[in-house]
Amino acid sequence: MNIKDLYYFQRLISTQSYTQTAADFHVSQPTIFQAIKRLERHFQTTLFFRQAKTKALVLTPSGQQLLLAANDIIANWQHVNESIGHLRQHTLRLGIEPAISEHYLPTLTKPIVEKDLLNSVHTVEMGANQLVKQVLGGQLDLAISGNLDQTLDERLAVTPLRPFHFKILASPHHKLAQMDNPTFEDALQSPFVILNATYLNKLVFHQLAEQLSIEPQVMFESDSSSLISGLVREDLALGFVSDVGQPADADLIEIPITDVQVPSVHINLIRRAHQFPIGLFKDVMDIVETTFKNDDATNQKENN
Template sequence: MQLEDFKYFNELYIKKSFTKVAQYYGVSQPSISSALKRLENFFGMKLVIRGTAQSQLTFTPAGEQLYQHAIALLTEVSSAQHELNHLKTHMTTIGLPPILKGAYFAKIAVATKQFDQQFNINNMSIYESGSNNLKKALIDGDIDIALLGSLNQSQEKDLLIMPFIQSNFCVYISKKNDLAQKKEIFFSELKEQQFVSLDSSFIHNQAIREMSSQAGFRPNYFMKTNDINFLMNLVGENLGVAILTNIVKPTSSDIIVLPLLDKVQPSFIGSVAFRKNHVLTKEEEMLVETLSQET
Protein backbone atom coordinates (compact mmCIF):
# COMPACT_ATOMS: atom_id res chain seq x y z
CA MET A 1 0.00 0.00 0.00
CA GLN A 2 1.31 3.43 -0.99
CA LEU A 3 0.32 7.03 -0.36
CA GLU A 4 -0.59 7.37 -4.03
CA ASP A 5 -3.18 4.63 -3.53
CA PHE A 6 -5.18 6.95 -1.28
CA LYS A 7 -4.80 9.84 -3.73
CA TYR A 8 -6.11 7.69 -6.57
CA PHE A 9 -8.91 6.34 -4.37
CA ASN A 10 -10.06 9.83 -3.37
CA GLU A 11 -10.13 11.02 -6.95
CA LEU A 12 -11.96 7.84 -7.98
CA TYR A 13 -14.61 8.61 -5.38
CA ILE A 14 -15.05 12.09 -6.86
CA LYS A 15 -14.87 11.27 -10.57
CA LYS A 16 -16.45 7.77 -10.47
CA SER A 17 -14.34 6.80 -13.48
CA PHE A 18 -11.06 4.88 -13.75
CA THR A 19 -10.38 6.53 -17.11
CA LYS A 20 -10.85 10.08 -15.81
CA VAL A 21 -8.66 9.45 -12.76
CA ALA A 22 -5.90 7.98 -14.94
CA GLN A 23 -6.07 11.02 -17.22
CA TYR A 24 -6.06 13.39 -14.23
CA TYR A 25 -2.86 11.92 -12.81
CA GLY A 26 -1.26 11.09 -16.16
CA VAL A 27 -0.93 7.38 -15.40
CA SER A 28 -2.29 4.22 -16.99
CA GLN A 29 -5.74 2.94 -16.12
CA PRO A 30 -4.31 -0.35 -14.74
CA SER A 31 -2.35 1.76 -12.22
CA ILE A 32 -5.62 3.01 -10.76
CA SER A 33 -7.07 -0.52 -10.70
CA SER A 34 -3.94 -1.84 -8.97
CA ALA A 35 -4.12 0.91 -6.34
CA LEU A 36 -7.72 0.00 -5.56
CA LYS A 37 -6.84 -3.69 -5.35
CA ARG A 38 -4.00 -2.98 -2.90
CA LEU A 39 -6.36 -1.04 -0.65
CA GLU A 40 -9.01 -3.74 -0.76
CA ASN A 41 -6.43 -6.42 0.01
CA PHE A 42 -4.97 -4.41 2.89
CA PHE A 43 -8.33 -3.73 4.55
CA GLY A 44 -9.82 -7.09 3.54
CA MET A 45 -13.02 -5.51 2.29
CA LYS A 46 -14.66 -4.64 -1.00
CA LEU A 47 -14.55 -0.88 -1.48
CA VAL A 48 -15.99 -0.40 -4.97
CA ILE A 49 -18.56 -2.32 -6.99
CA ARG A 50 -18.25 -1.97 -10.75
CA GLY A 51 -21.36 -1.86 -12.91
CA THR A 52 -21.86 -3.28 -16.37
CA ALA A 53 -19.78 -0.45 -17.82
CA GLN A 54 -16.37 0.70 -16.63
CA SER A 55 -17.69 4.13 -15.66
CA GLN A 56 -20.52 2.82 -13.47
CA LEU A 57 -19.08 2.64 -9.96
CA THR A 58 -20.78 2.23 -6.60
CA PHE A 59 -18.88 2.67 -3.37
CA THR A 60 -19.66 0.22 -0.58
CA PRO A 61 -20.21 1.43 3.01
CA ALA A 62 -16.56 0.48 3.63
CA GLY A 63 -15.54 2.57 0.63
CA GLU A 64 -17.57 5.52 1.86
CA GLN A 65 -15.92 5.28 5.28
CA LEU A 66 -12.42 4.93 3.86
CA TYR A 67 -12.94 8.05 1.76
CA GLN A 68 -13.52 10.12 4.92
CA HIS A 69 -10.37 8.73 6.55
CA ALA A 70 -8.37 9.21 3.36
CA ILE A 71 -9.26 12.91 3.28
CA ALA A 72 -7.94 13.30 6.83
CA LEU A 73 -4.83 11.26 6.03
CA LEU A 74 -3.90 13.27 2.96
CA THR A 75 -4.55 16.53 4.80
CA GLU A 76 -2.20 15.44 7.58
CA VAL A 77 0.49 14.43 5.10
CA SER A 78 0.17 17.78 3.34
CA SER A 79 0.41 19.63 6.68
CA ALA A 80 3.49 17.63 7.65
CA GLN A 81 5.13 18.43 4.33
CA HIS A 82 4.47 22.17 4.78
CA GLU A 83 5.77 22.18 8.35
CA LEU A 84 8.94 20.25 7.52
CA ASN A 85 9.63 22.57 4.60
CA HIS A 86 9.25 25.57 6.91
CA LEU A 87 11.67 24.01 9.41
CA LYS A 88 14.15 23.41 6.61
CA THR A 89 14.01 27.06 5.53
CA HIS A 90 13.66 28.40 9.13
CA MET A 91 10.55 30.22 7.89
CA THR A 92 7.39 30.78 9.93
CA THR A 93 4.22 31.52 7.97
CA ILE A 94 1.80 33.60 9.99
CA GLY A 95 -1.74 34.44 8.91
CA LEU A 96 -3.00 37.92 9.69
CA PRO A 97 -6.37 39.57 9.04
CA PRO A 98 -5.73 43.19 7.98
CA ILE A 99 -7.38 44.61 11.10
CA LEU A 100 -5.35 42.56 13.58
CA LYS A 101 -2.23 43.05 11.48
CA GLY A 102 -2.59 46.82 11.74
CA ALA A 103 -3.22 46.70 15.48
CA TYR A 104 -0.70 44.10 16.60
CA PHE A 105 1.98 43.14 14.08
CA ALA A 106 4.41 45.93 14.96
CA LYS A 107 4.00 45.13 18.65
CA ILE A 108 4.64 41.43 17.98
CA ALA A 109 7.77 42.15 15.96
CA VAL A 110 9.21 44.54 18.56
CA ALA A 111 8.48 42.24 21.51
CA THR A 112 9.87 39.20 19.73
CA LYS A 113 13.02 41.12 18.85
CA GLN A 114 13.43 42.06 22.51
CA PHE A 115 13.11 38.43 23.54
CA ASP A 116 15.72 37.29 21.05
CA GLN A 117 18.24 39.66 19.47
CA GLN A 118 18.96 36.99 16.85
CA PHE A 119 15.37 37.04 15.60
CA ASN A 120 15.15 38.00 11.94
CA ILE A 121 11.83 39.46 10.80
CA ASN A 122 12.66 38.20 7.31
CA ASN A 123 12.12 34.67 8.63
CA MET A 124 8.44 35.48 9.06
CA SER A 125 6.25 35.13 5.97
CA ILE A 126 2.93 37.00 6.14
CA TYR A 127 -0.25 35.52 4.68
CA GLU A 128 -2.95 38.20 4.77
CA SER A 129 -6.64 37.37 4.47
CA GLY A 130 -9.92 37.37 6.38
CA SER A 131 -10.31 35.19 9.46
CA ASN A 132 -12.59 32.67 7.73
CA ASN A 133 -9.98 32.02 5.04
CA LEU A 134 -7.15 31.91 7.58
CA LYS A 135 -8.89 29.28 9.67
CA LYS A 136 -9.15 27.02 6.62
CA ALA A 137 -5.51 27.70 5.70
CA LEU A 138 -4.47 26.68 9.22
CA ILE A 139 -6.41 23.42 9.09
CA ASP A 140 -5.00 22.64 5.63
CA GLY A 141 -1.45 23.27 6.85
CA ASP A 142 -0.80 26.19 4.50
CA ILE A 143 0.19 28.44 7.41
CA ASP A 144 1.76 27.70 10.80
CA ILE A 145 0.04 30.13 13.11
CA ALA A 146 -2.59 32.85 12.75
CA LEU A 147 -4.39 35.67 14.45
CA LEU A 148 -8.13 35.19 14.06
CA GLY A 149 -11.17 37.34 14.65
CA SER A 150 -14.40 35.69 15.82
CA LEU A 151 -17.70 36.42 17.53
CA ASN A 152 -17.39 33.63 20.10
CA GLN A 153 -14.80 31.47 21.82
CA SER A 154 -15.81 28.15 20.29
CA GLN A 155 -12.99 25.69 19.65
CA GLU A 156 -12.17 23.77 16.48
CA LYS A 157 -11.41 20.05 16.61
CA ASP A 158 -7.98 20.42 14.99
CA LEU A 159 -7.01 23.87 16.30
CA LEU A 160 -5.89 25.36 19.58
CA ILE A 161 -7.46 28.83 19.77
CA MET A 162 -6.33 31.21 22.52
CA PRO A 163 -8.26 34.51 22.91
CA PHE A 164 -6.17 37.56 23.80
CA ILE A 165 -8.50 40.54 23.22
CA GLN A 166 -12.22 41.29 23.26
CA SER A 167 -13.67 44.53 21.91
CA ASN A 168 -16.96 46.08 20.84
CA PHE A 169 -18.22 46.82 17.35
CA CYS A 170 -18.87 50.46 16.51
CA VAL A 171 -20.35 52.49 13.68
CA TYR A 172 -17.78 54.28 11.49
CA ILE A 173 -19.46 57.19 9.78
CA SER A 174 -18.56 60.31 7.81
CA LYS A 175 -18.77 63.73 9.45
CA LYS A 176 -20.89 64.69 6.44
CA ASN A 177 -23.58 62.20 7.47
CA ASP A 178 -26.62 63.60 9.33
CA LEU A 179 -26.15 60.94 12.03
CA ALA A 180 -22.65 62.23 12.81
CA GLN A 181 -24.10 64.67 15.35
CA LYS A 182 -24.91 61.75 17.63
CA LYS A 183 -22.60 60.56 20.40
CA GLU A 184 -23.99 57.01 20.45
CA ILE A 185 -26.40 55.13 18.23
CA PHE A 186 -28.73 52.14 18.06
CA PHE A 187 -28.15 49.79 15.15
CA SER A 188 -31.82 50.18 14.12
CA GLU A 189 -31.12 53.85 13.33
CA LEU A 190 -28.98 52.70 10.39
CA LYS A 191 -31.95 51.21 8.55
CA GLU A 192 -32.00 53.90 5.86
CA GLN A 193 -28.22 54.04 5.48
CA GLN A 194 -26.05 52.45 2.81
CA PHE A 195 -23.43 50.07 4.21
CA VAL A 196 -19.87 49.48 3.13
CA SER A 197 -18.39 46.31 4.53
CA LEU A 198 -15.49 43.91 4.51
CA ASP A 199 -16.23 40.88 2.34
CA SER A 200 -17.41 37.41 3.37
CA SER A 201 -13.93 36.23 4.37
CA PHE A 202 -14.18 38.54 7.42
CA ILE A 203 -16.31 37.85 10.48
CA HIS A 204 -17.61 41.45 10.39
CA ASN A 205 -20.22 40.26 7.89
CA GLN A 206 -21.58 37.83 10.46
CA ALA A 207 -21.75 40.59 13.07
CA ILE A 208 -23.77 42.79 10.70
CA ARG A 209 -26.13 39.90 9.91
CA GLU A 210 -26.76 39.27 13.60
CA MET A 211 -27.39 42.91 14.44
CA SER A 212 -29.57 43.58 11.41
CA SER A 213 -31.63 40.48 12.20
CA GLN A 214 -32.21 41.75 15.74
CA ALA A 215 -33.09 45.20 14.38
CA GLY A 216 -35.52 43.71 11.85
CA PHE A 217 -34.10 44.99 8.57
CA ARG A 218 -31.83 43.88 5.76
CA PRO A 219 -28.78 46.14 5.17
CA ASN A 220 -28.47 47.94 1.86
CA TYR A 221 -24.86 47.44 0.77
CA PHE A 222 -23.10 49.94 -1.45
CA MET A 223 -19.96 47.79 -1.67
CA LYS A 224 -18.00 44.99 0.01
CA THR A 225 -14.22 44.87 -0.11
CA ASN A 226 -11.23 43.12 1.47
CA ASP A 227 -9.24 46.37 1.60
CA ILE A 228 -9.66 48.18 4.93
CA ASN A 229 -8.07 51.40 3.63
CA PHE A 230 -10.40 51.49 0.62
CA LEU A 231 -13.35 50.89 2.94
CA MET A 232 -12.26 53.83 5.10
CA ASN A 233 -12.05 56.04 2.01
CA LEU A 234 -15.63 55.12 1.12
CA VAL A 235 -16.78 55.97 4.64
CA GLY A 236 -14.89 59.27 4.61
CA GLU A 237 -16.59 60.24 1.34
CA ASN A 238 -19.99 59.47 2.92
CA LEU A 239 -20.70 56.62 0.50
CA GLY A 240 -21.73 54.32 3.32
CA VAL A 241 -21.44 53.49 7.01
CA ALA A 242 -19.26 50.66 8.28
CA ILE A 243 -19.45 48.33 11.27
CA LEU A 244 -15.95 47.59 12.59
CA THR A 245 -14.32 46.52 15.82
CA ASN A 246 -13.22 49.55 17.80
CA ILE A 247 -9.55 48.54 17.64
CA VAL A 248 -9.60 49.99 14.11
CA LYS A 249 -8.28 53.54 14.02
CA PRO A 250 -9.98 55.93 11.57
CA THR A 251 -7.65 56.79 8.71
CA SER A 252 -9.12 60.26 8.25
CA SER A 253 -10.32 63.14 10.40
CA ASP A 254 -13.49 63.00 8.27
CA ILE A 255 -14.53 59.77 10.04
CA ILE A 256 -16.03 59.54 13.50
CA VAL A 257 -16.73 56.42 15.58
CA LEU A 258 -20.09 55.96 17.31
CA PRO A 259 -20.50 53.30 20.04
CA LEU A 260 -23.57 51.08 19.69
CA LEU A 261 -26.25 51.35 22.38
CA ASP A 262 -27.85 47.96 21.74
CA LYS A 263 -27.93 45.86 24.93
CA VAL A 264 -27.55 42.66 22.93
CA GLN A 265 -24.74 42.82 20.41
CA PRO A 266 -21.83 40.61 19.32
CA SER A 267 -18.27 41.18 20.50
CA PHE A 268 -15.10 40.94 18.46
CA ILE A 269 -12.70 38.36 19.91
CA GLY A 270 -9.09 38.31 18.75
CA SER A 271 -7.27 34.98 19.17
CA VAL A 272 -3.98 33.37 18.29
CA ALA A 273 -4.46 29.91 16.77
CA PHE A 274 -2.40 26.98 15.56
CA ARG A 275 -2.93 23.29 14.84
CA LYS A 276 -2.98 21.06 17.90
CA ASN A 277 -0.33 18.80 16.38
CA HIS A 278 1.94 21.72 15.43
CA VAL A 279 5.19 22.04 17.41
CA LEU A 280 5.78 25.75 18.02
CA THR A 281 9.16 27.21 17.10
CA LYS A 282 10.91 29.54 19.56
CA GLU A 283 9.66 32.58 17.62
CA GLU A 284 6.09 31.26 17.62
CA GLU A 285 6.24 30.63 21.38
CA MET A 286 7.35 34.24 21.83
CA LEU A 287 4.46 35.42 19.67
CA VAL A 288 1.94 33.51 21.80
CA GLU A 289 3.52 34.83 25.00
CA THR A 290 3.47 38.41 23.71
CA LEU A 291 -0.22 38.25 22.82
CA SER A 292 -1.18 36.53 26.08
CA GLN A 293 0.04 39.67 27.87
CA GLU A 294 -2.64 41.69 26.05
CA THR A 295 -5.43 40.08 28.05
Protein backbone atom coordinates in the same frame (compact mmCIF):
# COMPACT_ATOMS: atom_id res chain seq x y z
CA MET B 1 -0.57 -1.51 3.62
CA ASN B 2 1.20 1.77 2.90
CA ILE B 3 0.05 5.31 2.22
CA LYS B 4 0.63 4.94 -1.53
CA ASP B 5 -2.19 2.40 -1.59
CA LEU B 6 -4.52 5.08 -0.24
CA TYR B 7 -3.33 7.52 -2.92
CA TYR B 8 -4.03 4.93 -5.62
CA PHE B 9 -7.46 4.13 -4.16
CA GLN B 10 -8.42 7.79 -3.89
CA ARG B 11 -7.37 8.54 -7.48
CA LEU B 12 -9.00 5.41 -8.87
CA ILE B 13 -12.38 6.36 -7.44
CA SER B 14 -11.90 9.89 -8.79
CA THR B 15 -10.88 8.85 -12.33
CA GLN B 16 -13.01 5.67 -12.47
CA SER B 17 -10.20 4.21 -14.57
CA TYR B 18 -7.31 1.85 -13.78
CA THR B 19 -5.58 3.02 -16.96
CA GLN B 20 -5.81 6.72 -16.08
CA THR B 21 -4.81 6.14 -12.45
CA ALA B 22 -1.73 4.15 -13.48
CA ALA B 23 -0.77 6.86 -15.96
CA ASP B 24 -1.23 9.61 -13.34
CA PHE B 25 1.24 7.89 -11.01
CA HIS B 26 3.56 6.61 -13.77
CA VAL B 27 3.10 2.99 -12.68
CA SER B 28 1.65 -0.10 -14.34
CA GLN B 29 -2.00 -1.12 -14.09
CA PRO B 30 -1.09 -4.28 -12.09
CA THR B 31 0.43 -1.97 -9.46
CA ILE B 32 -2.97 -0.34 -8.96
CA PHE B 33 -4.74 -3.72 -8.95
CA GLN B 34 -2.38 -5.04 -6.28
CA ALA B 35 -2.79 -1.92 -4.14
CA ILE B 36 -6.57 -2.37 -4.09
CA LYS B 37 -6.20 -6.07 -3.25
CA ARG B 38 -3.87 -5.20 -0.34
CA LEU B 39 -6.43 -2.75 1.04
CA GLU B 40 -9.24 -5.27 0.74
CA ARG B 41 -7.15 -7.98 2.42
CA HIS B 42 -6.17 -5.60 5.19
CA PHE B 43 -9.78 -4.60 5.92
CA GLN B 44 -11.19 -8.00 4.98
CA THR B 45 -13.91 -6.45 2.86
CA THR B 46 -14.86 -5.45 -0.68
CA LEU B 47 -14.33 -1.73 -1.30
CA PHE B 48 -16.27 -1.30 -4.56
CA PHE B 49 -17.86 -3.15 -7.44
CA ARG B 50 -18.21 -2.32 -11.12
CA GLN B 51 -21.74 -1.56 -12.26
CA ALA B 52 -22.72 -3.80 -15.16
CA LYS B 53 -24.37 -1.23 -17.46
CA THR B 54 -22.28 1.91 -16.92
CA LYS B 55 -19.01 0.21 -15.88
CA ALA B 56 -18.80 2.78 -13.06
CA LEU B 57 -16.95 1.88 -9.86
CA VAL B 58 -19.53 1.96 -7.06
CA LEU B 59 -18.27 2.16 -3.49
CA THR B 60 -19.57 -0.23 -0.86
CA PRO B 61 -20.28 1.21 2.62
CA SER B 62 -16.79 0.06 3.63
CA GLY B 63 -15.34 1.76 0.55
CA GLN B 64 -17.18 4.99 1.36
CA GLN B 65 -15.77 4.94 4.89
CA LEU B 66 -12.25 4.28 3.62
CA LEU B 67 -12.45 7.06 1.04
CA LEU B 68 -13.45 9.59 3.71
CA ALA B 69 -10.59 8.43 5.92
CA ALA B 70 -8.15 8.37 2.98
CA ASN B 71 -8.99 11.98 2.11
CA ASP B 72 -8.16 13.07 5.68
CA ILE B 73 -5.04 10.90 5.94
CA ILE B 74 -3.64 12.12 2.61
CA ALA B 75 -4.36 15.77 3.43
CA ASN B 76 -2.70 15.41 6.85
CA TRP B 77 0.24 13.55 5.34
CA GLN B 78 0.80 16.36 2.87
CA HIS B 79 0.59 18.92 5.68
CA VAL B 80 3.10 16.95 7.76
CA ASN B 81 5.52 16.84 4.83
CA GLU B 82 5.16 20.59 4.34
CA SER B 83 5.56 21.29 8.06
CA ILE B 84 8.69 19.15 8.36
CA GLY B 85 10.06 20.81 5.25
CA HIS B 86 9.57 24.21 6.87
CA LEU B 87 11.23 22.97 10.06
CA ARG B 88 14.25 21.87 8.00
CA GLN B 89 14.35 25.23 6.26
CA HIS B 90 13.56 27.10 9.52
CA THR B 91 10.70 29.01 7.90
CA LEU B 92 7.13 29.78 8.93
CA ARG B 93 4.26 31.35 6.95
CA LEU B 94 2.16 33.73 9.06
CA GLY B 95 -1.12 35.18 7.76
CA ILE B 96 -2.71 38.24 9.31
CA GLU B 97 -5.90 40.17 8.66
CA PRO B 98 -5.19 43.70 7.29
CA ALA B 99 -7.06 45.61 10.01
CA ILE B 100 -5.25 43.60 12.69
CA SER B 101 -1.94 43.98 10.88
CA GLU B 102 -2.30 47.75 10.80
CA HIS B 103 -2.62 47.88 14.57
CA TYR B 104 -0.40 45.02 15.75
CA LEU B 105 2.24 44.19 13.12
CA PRO B 106 4.73 46.90 14.18
CA THR B 107 4.57 45.62 17.79
CA LEU B 108 4.84 41.99 16.66
CA THR B 109 7.80 42.71 14.42
CA LYS B 110 10.00 44.10 17.19
CA PRO B 111 10.44 40.83 19.17
CA ILE B 112 10.71 38.89 15.89
CA VAL B 113 13.66 41.09 14.95
CA GLU B 114 15.14 40.89 18.46
CA LYS B 115 15.07 37.07 18.30
CA ASP B 116 16.68 37.17 14.85
CA LEU B 117 13.67 35.48 13.25
CA LEU B 118 12.81 38.09 10.62
CA ASN B 119 14.24 36.07 7.73
CA SER B 120 12.39 32.96 8.93
CA VAL B 121 8.88 34.41 9.24
CA HIS B 122 7.10 35.23 5.99
CA THR B 123 4.02 37.38 6.59
CA VAL B 124 1.06 37.84 4.24
CA GLU B 125 -2.17 39.83 4.59
CA MET B 126 -5.61 38.59 3.57
CA GLY B 127 -9.21 38.52 4.77
CA ALA B 128 -10.45 36.31 7.61
CA ASN B 129 -12.22 33.71 5.46
CA GLN B 130 -9.22 33.28 3.19
CA LEU B 131 -6.88 32.96 6.17
CA VAL B 132 -8.91 30.06 7.58
CA LYS B 133 -8.98 28.32 4.19
CA GLN B 134 -5.23 28.67 3.74
CA VAL B 135 -4.44 27.34 7.22
CA LEU B 136 -6.69 24.35 6.57
CA GLY B 137 -5.15 23.88 3.13
CA GLY B 138 -1.60 24.02 4.47
CA GLN B 139 -0.59 27.20 2.61
CA LEU B 140 -0.22 28.99 5.96
CA ASP B 141 1.24 27.66 9.22
CA LEU B 142 -0.31 30.25 11.53
CA ALA B 143 -2.85 33.02 11.15
CA ILE B 144 -4.02 35.95 13.25
CA SER B 145 -7.62 36.41 12.29
CA GLY B 146 -10.89 37.87 13.47
CA ASN B 147 -13.56 35.17 13.60
CA LEU B 148 -17.12 34.67 14.72
CA ASP B 149 -16.56 32.14 17.50
CA GLN B 150 -19.23 29.70 16.31
CA THR B 151 -17.92 29.50 12.73
CA LEU B 152 -14.47 28.07 13.38
CA ASP B 153 -13.66 24.66 11.94
CA GLU B 154 -13.08 21.78 14.37
CA ARG B 155 -9.90 20.91 12.42
CA LEU B 156 -8.34 24.11 13.77
CA ALA B 157 -6.61 24.70 17.09
CA VAL B 158 -7.65 28.16 18.27
CA THR B 159 -6.07 30.47 20.83
CA PRO B 160 -8.28 33.52 21.60
CA LEU B 161 -6.14 36.66 21.79
CA ARG B 162 -8.70 39.40 22.44
CA PRO B 163 -12.37 40.19 21.76
CA PHE B 164 -13.69 42.65 19.20
CA HIS B 165 -15.85 45.51 20.46
CA PHE B 166 -18.14 47.12 17.88
CA LYS B 167 -19.48 50.66 17.95
CA ILE B 168 -21.18 53.32 15.88
CA LEU B 169 -19.11 56.25 14.67
CA ALA B 170 -20.87 59.61 14.21
CA SER B 171 -20.07 63.20 13.48
CA PRO B 172 -20.77 65.53 16.45
CA HIS B 173 -23.29 67.26 14.15
CA HIS B 174 -25.24 64.09 13.36
CA LYS B 175 -28.69 63.84 14.93
CA LEU B 176 -27.72 60.53 16.57
CA ALA B 177 -24.95 62.32 18.51
CA GLN B 178 -27.52 64.75 19.87
CA MET B 179 -29.78 62.02 21.29
CA ASP B 180 -29.77 60.68 24.85
CA ASN B 181 -28.94 56.94 24.85
CA PRO B 182 -29.31 56.36 21.10
CA THR B 183 -29.95 52.77 20.02
CA PHE B 184 -28.79 50.72 17.06
CA GLU B 185 -32.38 50.83 15.83
CA ASP B 186 -32.19 54.64 15.90
CA ALA B 187 -28.92 54.49 13.98
CA LEU B 188 -30.42 52.33 11.22
CA GLN B 189 -32.65 55.22 10.22
CA SER B 190 -29.50 56.80 8.71
CA PRO B 191 -27.14 55.60 5.96
CA PHE B 192 -23.92 53.80 6.94
CA VAL B 193 -20.44 53.37 5.57
CA ILE B 194 -18.87 50.03 6.50
CA LEU B 195 -15.86 47.87 5.79
CA ASN B 196 -16.32 45.50 2.87
CA ALA B 197 -16.72 41.71 2.85
CA THR B 198 -12.98 41.19 3.46
CA TYR B 199 -13.73 42.08 7.08
CA LEU B 200 -16.05 40.59 9.69
CA ASN B 201 -17.53 44.04 10.36
CA LYS B 202 -19.88 43.67 7.38
CA LEU B 203 -21.19 40.29 8.51
CA VAL B 204 -21.72 41.45 12.09
CA PHE B 205 -23.41 44.68 10.92
CA HIS B 206 -25.96 42.77 8.85
CA GLN B 207 -26.57 40.24 11.64
CA LEU B 208 -27.43 43.09 14.01
CA ALA B 209 -29.78 44.65 11.45
CA GLU B 210 -31.48 41.27 10.96
CA GLN B 211 -32.21 41.08 14.69
CA LEU B 212 -34.32 44.21 14.26
CA SER B 213 -35.78 43.11 10.89
CA ILE B 214 -34.54 46.33 9.32
CA GLU B 215 -32.91 46.55 5.90
CA PRO B 216 -29.88 48.83 6.49
CA GLN B 217 -28.95 51.68 4.19
CA VAL B 218 -25.32 51.09 3.16
CA MET B 219 -24.01 54.08 1.28
CA PHE B 220 -20.52 52.72 0.71
CA GLU B 221 -18.26 49.76 1.49
CA SER B 222 -14.50 50.19 1.72
CA ASP B 223 -11.35 48.42 2.86
CA SER B 224 -10.05 51.68 4.34
CA SER B 225 -10.81 52.69 7.93
CA SER B 226 -9.49 56.18 7.16
CA LEU B 227 -11.98 56.63 4.32
CA ILE B 228 -14.83 55.59 6.60
CA SER B 229 -13.72 58.13 9.22
CA GLY B 230 -13.51 60.81 6.53
CA LEU B 231 -17.07 60.21 5.29
CA VAL B 232 -18.38 60.18 8.87
CA ARG B 233 -16.49 63.39 9.64
CA GLU B 234 -18.23 65.09 6.72
CA ASP B 235 -21.55 63.99 8.27
CA LEU B 236 -22.45 62.02 5.13
CA ALA B 237 -23.15 58.79 7.01
CA LEU B 238 -22.63 56.83 10.21
CA GLY B 239 -19.79 54.34 10.50
CA PHE B 240 -19.88 50.81 11.90
CA VAL B 241 -16.42 50.00 13.25
CA SER B 242 -14.59 47.87 15.77
CA ASP B 243 -11.85 48.81 18.20
CA VAL B 244 -9.38 46.82 16.09
CA GLY B 245 -7.60 48.72 13.37
CA GLN B 246 -9.75 51.84 13.83
CA PRO B 247 -7.63 54.66 15.28
CA ALA B 248 -9.29 56.87 17.85
CA ASP B 249 -10.53 60.15 16.38
CA ALA B 250 -11.18 63.03 18.76
CA ASP B 251 -13.38 64.72 16.15
CA LEU B 252 -15.89 61.86 16.07
CA ILE B 253 -18.39 60.47 18.57
CA GLU B 254 -18.26 56.77 19.47
CA ILE B 255 -21.67 55.33 20.38
CA PRO B 256 -21.87 51.91 22.08
CA ILE B 257 -24.34 49.28 20.88
CA THR B 258 -26.61 48.18 23.71
CA ASP B 259 -30.06 47.26 22.35
CA VAL B 260 -29.10 44.22 20.25
CA GLN B 261 -27.11 41.05 20.98
CA VAL B 262 -23.67 41.51 19.44
CA PRO B 263 -22.22 38.15 18.32
CA SER B 264 -19.06 36.93 20.01
CA VAL B 265 -16.07 37.80 17.84
CA HIS B 266 -12.42 37.34 18.75
CA ILE B 267 -9.01 37.89 17.28
CA ASN B 268 -7.64 34.36 17.29
CA LEU B 269 -4.32 32.70 16.66
CA ILE B 270 -5.21 29.68 14.55
CA ARG B 271 -3.31 26.63 13.33
CA ARG B 272 -4.16 23.14 12.17
CA ALA B 273 -5.11 20.96 15.12
CA HIS B 274 -2.48 18.34 14.36
CA GLN B 275 0.34 20.90 13.99
CA PHE B 276 2.48 20.68 17.11
CA PRO B 277 3.97 23.98 18.37
CA ILE B 278 7.68 23.21 18.51
CA GLY B 279 10.81 25.09 17.53
CA LEU B 280 10.20 28.18 15.39
CA PHE B 281 6.48 27.48 15.46
CA LYS B 282 6.37 27.77 19.26
CA ASP B 283 8.67 30.80 19.27
CA VAL B 284 6.30 32.72 16.98
CA MET B 285 3.21 31.61 18.89
CA ASP B 286 4.79 32.82 22.14
CA ILE B 287 5.63 36.19 20.55
CA VAL B 288 2.06 36.64 19.28
CA GLU B 289 0.43 35.67 22.58
CA THR B 290 2.79 37.85 24.62
CA THR B 291 2.26 40.85 22.31
CA PHE B 292 -1.51 40.69 22.66
CA LYS B 293 -1.32 40.08 26.42
CA ASN B 294 0.94 43.11 26.89
CA ASP B 295 -1.28 45.27 24.68
CA ASP B 296 -4.35 44.26 26.68
CA ALA B 297 -2.55 45.07 29.96
CA THR B 298 -1.52 48.48 28.59
CA ASN B 299 -5.07 49.28 27.49
CA GLN B 300 -6.50 48.31 30.88
CA LYS B 301 -3.94 50.49 32.63
CA GLU B 302 -4.77 53.47 30.41
CA ASN B 303 -8.52 52.97 30.95
CA ASN B 304 -8.01 52.90 34.72
